[in-house]
Amino acid sequence: MFSGASALNLDAKGRIAMPTRYREVLRANHDGRLVVTVDVQSSCLLIYPGNEWEVIAAKLQTLSDFQPQERAMKRLMLGYALECELDANGRILLTPPLRQFASLDKKVMLVGQLNKFELWDEQRWQQQLDDSLALIRTEGIEASERLADFSL
Numbered sequence: 781m782f783s784g785a786s787a788l789n790l791d792a793k794g795r796i797a798m799p800t801r802y803r804e805v806l807r808a809n810h811d812g813r814l815v816v817t818v819d820v821q822s823s824c825l826l827i828y829p830g831n832e833w834e835v836i837a838a839k840l841q842t843l844s845d846f847q848p849q850e851r852a853m854k855r856l857m858l859g860y861a862l863e864c865e866l867d868a869n870g871r872i873l874l875t876p877p878l879r880q881f882a883s884l885d886k887k888v889m890l891v892g893q894l895n896k897f898e899l900w901d902e903q904r905w906q907q908q909l910d911d912s913l914a915l916i917r918t919e920g921i922e923a924s925e926r927l928a929d930f931s932l
Contacts, residue, residue, distance in 0.1 A: 783894065817878075825899040827890075
């Protein structure tokens, strides 16, 4: 399970180094295999360990090629999907189209989301945090039955 936010630097070749605390888990449980794709709801990338991506791919396979919204979801998530492995230094290479989609510059944030990671441009991540806090404060946690258990 992945959690926490890590400030990282994107190098000149478009690589990020996964934080040390995740490397052993990724190598031991997922053979260091990752799949990077786009988030269709936010301007960030999603990084799935190989086994977790297989679950997502199976769900995508059930979507219709004839229903426009479902086809669009498949087109984006599969079209951008990049299979990669951690190199000896724990890095992964992000292709220019992926970096462009998420407007990634030198400073990025890797955010654990239990079964996957989100990768954000640092400034967009800060804006997302502000937007999320405003949404929770405006709507209130009680507005959703699923979130009610998290209220204090």
